[in-house]
């Protein structure tokens with residue numbers, strides 16, 4: 001169990017799995033809340049759902065290096081620069097663990113990258129927003145990494161072993177990222193009037209996109225009928241998008257007060273009866289537009305990613321040639 005996890009499951013009943021063609025061994029593991037390992041039999045739908053989600057997650061980590069990478073050369077001090085470089089490097093590492101986890105499901109990393117570059121697989125909407133000021137680096141750390149933690153800590157208990165284990169380390173590092181973002185904003189919000197205004201502006205711009213990160217509504221009348229019910233039945237997702245979004249709001253409002261910054265939603269108020277903060281409905285039209293490729297930076301992010309991939313071709317070729325040479329030597333030695 002990790003710091004930000006929460007054990008009170010959703011009050012709504014867990015959806016009943018559609019038994020369909022599920023092998024008995026798989027149903028037993030899921031029924032016991034155990035871990036499915038790569039060697040275990042699993043239904044094709046389960047495997048495909050995991051490949052889709054883990055690949056999207058991995059792509060998000062590496063595309064997510066861009067908005068903040070943009071500020072490495074302009075960080076306001078050597079200390080800030082070193083911290084930001086380490087953080088961006090962590091995101092590359094997260095991508096690596098996640099591509100490796102996806103590969104245990106019988107897919108090839110190169111094919112997943114092709115799917116990203118050809119627009120056949122998605123990455124998180126959040127990385128299609130620009131980083132206009134240094135305060136945006138703080139807002140991303142505090143809000144985006146904060147939302148990522150709320151979403152990802154329950155994934156440490158995902159039913160697929162390799163994904164769950166990858167998430168343990170990812171979440172530890174994300175906690176550090178969230179704190180560094182909070183610290184940047186705390187410094188700015190306790191600085192000059194101009195610095196405080198810069199911090200407030202960044203929070204104003206990143207608040208709603210951070211709430212959209214959790215995905216479309218998946219409960220009540222607005223249920224978008226996405227993957228949540230099936231993914232919860234399989235123990236991939238542990239909570240609905242809406243429950244996690246609420247959890248994030250509940251966690252973040254008191255933190256904004258500690259920062260001396262406001263959240264751009266006049267409807268935010270503690271609801272004694274529900275035991276949660278109320279907040280305004282999220283504009284999911286914007287989320288779907290960004291997912292469709294029409295966000296402020298989609299084209300720029302993809303062009304940069306594809307360019308970096310093409311520029312790196314020689315590194316992959318050299319690494320493959322070196323590995324082949326080592327393998328041939330080992331075989332010669334064994335003969």
Ligand code: 3HC
Pocket residue numbers: 052053056057058060061064091122123124125126144145148151152212213214215216218225226227228231237241291
């Ligand atoms: N951005 C882009 N696409 C999104 C999205 C978002 N914020 N939220 C949902 N979608 C897509 C889904 O992929 C799905 O698309 P598809 O049907 O075409 O495949 C569709 O919208 C419907 O959404 P669902 O809620 O039904 O989809 P999921 O069950 O997959 O849930 C999710 C979406 C909650 C994002 C889930 O996939 C998840 O928890 N993924 C793992 C975490 C992750 O990928 N986070 C991305 C950010 S990584 C990050 O933040 C890095 C850090 O360093 C900051």
